[in-house]
Amino acid sequence: MAHDGHGSAAPALLLIALVAAGYLALAVRPRFRRWSRWRAAAFLTGLALLAAATAGPVAALAAIDFRGHMLQHLLIGMLAPLFLVLGAPMTLLLRSLPAARARRLGALLRGRAAHLLANPVTALVLSVGGMVVLYCTPLYRHTMTNGWLHAAVHAHFLFSGYLFAWVIAGPDPAPRRPPVPARLVVLGVAIAVHAGLSQLMYxxxxxxxxxxxxxRRGAAEIMYYGGDLAELLLAVALVAGWRPDRRVRRGPGPDGRAPVGSTCPQLSEPGAHVPGGRTPG
Structure with missing residues (x-):
């Protein structure tokens, strides 16, 4: 456990500060209507958790103790991504862009790459599968002697954790997101694999x-109980944001217009942005 991550802390903290400043700059702009303070607080909480994981006592402990590494992994890969997702940064960006750019970004979100990434199974493999590869192969030992590999693993867990939280319970629009029961099943699989890996580690x-x-045993306990907490919060976010769609598709009215209450075909999410229109904050 000789890896020293302090050298990479300053760039990471600078990037976190820039992201926070950019988010707040968009949130305070008087475009459309006031942005949710709760969402802003959630996003800033996620950034604060990232900062705590990459600098200070947690990072110092992670450099010398496997339990510190596991706490760092929990913050970077599970808790911080959840709060970042709840901040709905994509919705904030969509409602802040001019209509033409918002349409282009909306088209990107409906593209094939987004469809593949937004599949819960893809997110599950990247997130949970990444943990299995890290701890059940020599990869973890290599990260302790290779700073670039160490940083790449952190980036992977942040990205995969964010992706998983987004496709399971994110308020931002996602293409063809499965119904809530299907996402609960995927979350249940993640919980089972996570618990099984922590028990094997113990x-x-x-x-x-x-x-x-x-x-090793202390880290396994952090993985088991900390993972349970993060996944419980994710399940709560999923159920709390569940709005069953009871609207019925109807044909166009006598004037040729879609009836009030018909679903929007652009993105299959209730909070999807319509370029040039209002987006929920």
Missing amino acids: AGIGVDVAVPEDQ
Whole structure:
């Protein structure tokens, strides 16, 4: 456990500060209507958790103790992404862009790449599968001696954690998001794999982490209980944001216009942005 991550803390903190400033600059602009303070607070909380994971006592502990590494992983890969997603940054960006640029971004969100990434199974494989690869192969040992690889693993967990939280419970629009029961099933699979991996780590079976036994077991407990907390919060966010769509599609009226209450075909989410119109804050 000789890796020292302090050298990369300053650029990470600078990037976090720039993202926070950009988000706040968009949030206070008087375009359309006032942005939700709750969403702004959630996004800033996510950035604060990222800052805590990349600098200060958590980062110092992670450099010398596997339990600190696991706490860092929990913050970067699970808790921070959840709060960032709840801040709805894409919705804020869409409603702040001019109509033409918003339409182009909306088209990108409806593209094939977005469809692939927005599939919960894809997000599940990237998130949970990444953990299995890190701890059940020699990858973790290599990250302790290679700073670039260490940073790349952190970036992967942040990206995959954000993607998973977005497709499961994100308020931002996503193309063809499955119904809530299907997403709950995917979340249940993630919980099961996460719990199983932490139990294997506690027992020292099937994992490749050359650390003292007390650190390995302590880290497994952090993974088990901390992961449960993060996944419970994600499930709460999913159920709390569930708005069953009881609207019925009807044909056009006598004047040729779509009837009031018909669904919008642009993005299959209730909060989807309509370029040039209003987006929920």
